[in-house]
Amino acid sequence: MTTFEPARPAAPRAREVQASVLAAFQLVEDAHYYLGTGRKPRRSRARVVAERAVADRKLARDLRAG
Numbered sequence: 001m002t003t004f005e006p007a008r009p010a011a012p013r014a015r016e017v018q019a020s021v022l023a024a025f026q027l028v029e030d031a032h033y034y035l036g037t038g039r040k041p042r043r044s045r046a047r048v049v050a051e052r053a054v055a056d057r058k059l060a061r062d063l064r065a066g
Helices: 014-035 042-065
Strands: none
Touching: none
């Protein structure tokens, strides 16, 4: 071994690193699922926003009437 070659670890740890990376990706995917920030088509997002606006207006109208 020359001084230009990096020292190799005593035991390979590739599986531990791979497992933690996969776990991190899974956590992100779970967060997207639970928080509702998953990737959806633009048209679908626009429909959800419009439905929320209609529901909010209806609730406001019902509260004023009551």
